[in-house]
Amino acid sequence: MTEQPRTIVVQPTTLCPMDCTYCYLLERHLKQEMTPLVATAIADGIGSSWEPVEVVWHGGEPLAVGVERFVELLAPFEPLRRAGRVRHKVQTGGGRPITDAWCDVFEQYDIGVGVSIDGPRTLNRHRVDRGGHPMFDRTVTGVETLKRRGIHFTVLAVVSQGGTRQAVQVLDFIRDLGTSWVGFNVEAKEGANVDGQTPSIEHARGFWRDTFEWCRDNPDLTVREVDNVLGFLGLASERRDADSKHDPIPTIGWNGDVVLLSPELLGVRSTIYSDFIAGNVLADDLPTILNRSDGLLYVQEFTAGLETCKQTCEFFAFCQGTQAGDRFFEHGTFTATETDHCRNSVQALVLALAELLRIEGTDDDPGADRAYGVAR
Numbered sequence: 001m002t003e004q005p006r007t008i009v010v011q012p013t014t015l016c017p018m019d020c021t022y023c024y025l026l027e028r029h030l031k032q033e034m035t036p037l038v039a040t041a042i043a044d045g046i047g048s049s050w051e052p053v054e055v056v057w058h059g060g061e062p063l064a065v066g067v068e069r070f071v072e073l074l075a076p077f078e079p080l081r082r083a084g085r086v087r088h089k090v091q092t093g094g095g096r097p098i099t100d101a102w103c104d105v106f107e108q109y110d111i112g113v114g115v116s117i118d119g120p121r122t123l124n125r126h127r128v129d130r131g132g133h134p135m136f137d138r139t140v141t142g143v144e145t146l147k148r149r150g151i152h153f154t155v156l157a158v159v160s161q162g163g164t165r166q167a168v169q170v171l172d173f174i175r176d177l178g179t180s181w182v183g184f185n186v187e188a189k190e191g192a193n194v195d196g197q198t199p200s201i202e203h204a205r206g207f208w209r210d211t212f213e214w215c216r217d218n219p220d221l222t223v224r225e226v227d228n229v230l231g232f233l234g235l236a237s238e239r240r241d242a243d244s245k246h247d248p249i250p251t252i253g254w255n256g257d258v259v260l261l262s263p264e265l266l267g268v269r270s271t272i273y274s275d276f277i278a279g280n281v282l283a284d285d286l287p288t289i290l291n292r293s294d295g296l297l298y299v300q301e302f303t304a305g306l307e308t309c310k311q312t313c314e315f316f317a318f319c320q321g322t323q324a325g326d327r328f329f330e331h332g333t334f335t336a337t338e339t340d341h342c343r344n345s346v347q348a349l350v351l352a353l354a355e356l357l358r359i360e361g362t363d364d365d366p367g368a369d370r371a372y373g374v375a376r
């Protein structure tokens, strides 16, 4: 792992008023809230030599903590934010209304806002409240508030089986929503989401192929995965082969517990892996917790799994091993290599682009590589 994180995920509350059918959070019905004491310990533990880090407030539903408490949690970070050493981001699922009061906070603390929505109404049937009622209209209302206030936002969208055949409709909707950046998470079995229907690699490949083609005609919307793979192909070949160390992505729960490598591991119970808890910020600062993380069984297993990936998988140079959590949720161990996630979000993505370049990158059409922004 890298010695310092680029991203820290912070859970202001476990509570989420929504009950999305694919949610991985086990304790989303419990109202457990972070105290300013824990937030202070996190801020105090941000290493003085670290590069600027992104602090992502992710829940539960982070807005469920309320404006007043959220401002109390931000306060300890203020000296760091003003010095340019942290930047905040909130990822909301729309489970609480985005009000003008929230917009005031986003503006005052320069908080990046991410909204979770899966595309047009029909593809949001998984996103429901505790009464089973769709959240779609409430989420769109929140987006309208952001737009009225001129607050830029990004989108995270889950791609379920049905969505893989509707890439164009999804992308048109997200573009028209008014964002310039979207990241897609192809549905996978994680945490509490053990019943989800994971798309096949053929369906995922079709989704990515349609996405590449759509992006060619719509350069104003950046799709994270397309950007990643084209950026990778644009690198010099020696850099493609280089090892890149994994961001430990410390995720800090409402009570100060820290898990590493995958936010989805927070709150998951496991005797063999000691619930994945690497420490608690009330007892040790983050650098101390990170420095001793090599002794954790799941970190050791993940490191071994990465080495196996490197030795055996043709996609490793681009992939670098993907998320630890997916290995555990699918195989019960971190030494496993291939997962539904890596098949659908890495392999299918690369194969879709290769297919398009093969079809279009003939001698008759030497401009096809350039059309996708690929430098060879």
Ligand code: SF4
Residues within 6 Å of the ligand: 309, 310, 313, 314, 315, 316, 319, 320, 321, 322, 337, 338, 339, 342, 343, 346, 347
């Ligand atoms: S695509 Fe899967 S098997 Fe291949 S390197 Fe990535 S995680 Fe490992």
